[in-house]
Amino acid sequence: xxxxxxxxxxxxxxxxxxxxxxxxxxxxxxxxxxxxxxxxxxxxxxxxxxxxxxxxxxxxxxxxxxxxxxxxxxxxxxxxxxxxxxxxxxxxxxxxxxxxxxxxxxxxxxxxxxxxxxxxxxxxxxxxxxxxxxxxxxxxxxxxxxxxxxxxxxxxxxxxxxxxxxxxxxxxxxxxxxxxxxxxxxxxxxxxxxxxxxxxxxxxxxxxxxxxxxxxxxxxxxxxxxxxxxxxxxxxxxxxxxxxxxxxxxxxxxxxxxxxxxxxxxxxxxxxxxxxxxxxxxxxxxxxxxxxxxxxxxxxxxxxxxxxxxxxxxxxxxxxxxxxxxxxx
Amino acid sequence: xxxxxxxxxxxxxxxxxxxxxxxxxxxxxxxxxxxxxxxxxxxxxxxxxxxxxxxxxxxxxxxxxxxxxxxxxxxxxxxxxxxxxxxxxxxxxxxxxxxxxxxxxxxxxxxxxxx
Numbered sequence: 001x002x003x004x005x006x007x008x009x010x011x012x013x014x015x016x017x018x019x020x021x022x023x024x025x026x027x028x029x030x031x032x033x034x035x036x037x038x039x040x041x042x043x044x045x046x047x048x049x050x051x052x053x054x055x056x057x058x059x060x061x062x063x064x065x066x067x068x069x070x071x072x073x074x075x076x077x078x079x080x081x082x083x084x085x086x087x088x089x090x091x092x093x094x095x096x097x098x099x100x101x102x103x104x105x106x107x108x109x110x111x112x113x114x115x116x117x118x119x120x121x122x123x124x125x126x127x128x129x130x131x132x133x134x135x136x137x138x139x140x141x142x143x144x145x146x147x148x149x150x151x152x153x154x155x156x157x158x159x160x161x162x163x164x165x166x167x168x169x170x171x172x173x174x175x176x177x178x179x180x181x182x183x184x185x186x187x188x189x190x191x192x193x194x195x196x197x198x199x200x201x202x203x204x205x206x207x208x209x210x211x212x213x214x215x216x217x218x219x220x221x222x223x224x225x226x227x228x229x230x231x232x233x234x235x236x237x238x239x240x241x242x243x244x245x246x247x248x249x250x251x252x253x254x255x256x257x258x259x260x261x262x263x264x265x266x267x268x269x270x271x272x273x274x275x276x277x278x279x280x281x282x283x284x285x286x287x288x289x290x291x292x293x294x295x296x297x298x299x300x301x302x303x304x305x306x307x308x309x310x311x312x313x314x315x316x317x318x319x320x321x322x323x324x325x326x327x328x329x
Numbered sequence: 330x331x332x333x334x335x336x337x338x339x340x341x342x343x344x345x346x347x348x349x350x351x352x353x354x355x356x357x358x359x360x361x362x363x364x365x366x367x368x369x370x371x372x373x374x375x376x377x378x379x380x381x382x383x384x385x386x387x388x389x390x391x392x393x394x395x396x397x398x399x400x401x402x403x404x405x406x407x408x409x410x411x412x413x414x415x416x417x418x419x420x421x422x423x424x425x426x427x428x429x430x431x432x433x434x435x436x437x438x439x440x441x442x443x444x
Contacts, residue, residue: 022405023384025396025403025405026360026380026405027380028402029359029360029402029403029404029405030359030360030361030376030380032402033359033360033361033362033402033404034361050376051376051377052375052376052377053377056377057377057380057381060377060378060380060381060382061380061381061384
């Protein structure tokens with residue numbers, strides 16, 4: 001009967017080549033055993049219904065699992081994914097910091113910022129997809145290579161659980177924790193800052209609306225002066241990146257972190273003061289342009305001291321917050 | 330409700346299937362004859378479970394198989410190996426112990442309910 005052959009074929013095509021003939025022959029004789037003499041098509045259907053879905057039958061014969069990642073590896077897979085995804089995202093953001101300052105960043109400040117944020121997000125997403133794919137693939141292969149009969153779940157070091165594993169669990173209260181988003185935001189912020197700083201002559205300045213489009217009239221800063229501080233600024237950026245990585249790995253505020261954080265605040269406030277104290281920082285054309293709008297000269301020193309005061313207040317507040325969180329138990 | 334009961338019953342019986350199958354293989358049996366013998370004792374076994382189970386037992390060297398081609402249609406006969414016999418004896422003892430313990434446990438539960 002044709003139905004029987006189709007059924008057997010449906011089962012055996014899902015099986016390894018070497019078992020096919022033997023299982024097909026056995027199924028054939030079993031089905032014939034179950035059928036009465038002079039059977040009808042209806043009899044065949046009844047018998048095949050008893051044997052059930054060919055997919056289920058075939059999976060019974062096969063040793064390989066019918067799932068991608070089973071209970072044995074699922075938990076360790078998920079926790080590895082949670083651990084690796086943020087790290088990969090951070091690495092892709094760091095790559096962005098290193099990459100963007102010398103690239104074409106668009107025509108206006110907004111364009112440049114949006115472009116960098118866009119690049120950052122698409123970088124995170126594509127890295128995330130890569131990590132997800134390779135990790136899933138590795139676990140799916142591991143699942144299929146594992147021939148041990150033991151089905152109990154494994155822990156992060158791929159060994160069965162013991163009470164010793166409890167010691168590895170970090171006990172972090174919400175108030176002390178460094179949110180992942182804070183690390184991402186500071187990395188993204190650093191890359192935006194780097195791009196703006198090293199392309200200030202093209203991006204930061206006076207824009208005027210003419211004929212419905214923004215025209216860049218004159219840059220605010222003297223790029224040569226900005227560039228002369230490249231070593232200082234690079235130091236600030238690199239230390240900022242390192243601090244963000246350190247935060248990511250700690251995951252919570254400690255006194256040591258608060259201390260490094262304080263040093264960093266001090267460093268970049270000093271850098272800020274040094275740079276804005278340079279008398280040639282602002283572009284003469286920009287100053288001239290401002291003079292046409294209001295008398296900048298009489299405000300100059302109060303703006304200067306105001307900026308210094310604000311930056312010191314922010315740095316002090318940030319430092320205080322770091323120590324406050326570190327002290328929470 | 331009844332589907333839950335069904336799945337619990339299936340789960341309860343699953344572990345005993347190996348024991349039931351091994352017990353019938355002291356004399357060589359082919360697939361369908363085994364089904365009939367089991368059904369005669371009131372044990373219904375999903376056929377899509379039984380045939381793969383026989384293969385697995387063979388792979389675990391608990392049973393041996395041979396094709397008999399002398400009759401009208403070829404049949405694959407399975408029978409207990411020496412190793413399979415040993416395992417079967419131990420498994421049987423394990424089962425008897427378990428069922429005894431469970432019997433006492435369930436009886437005790439019945440008496441508690443009567444109080």
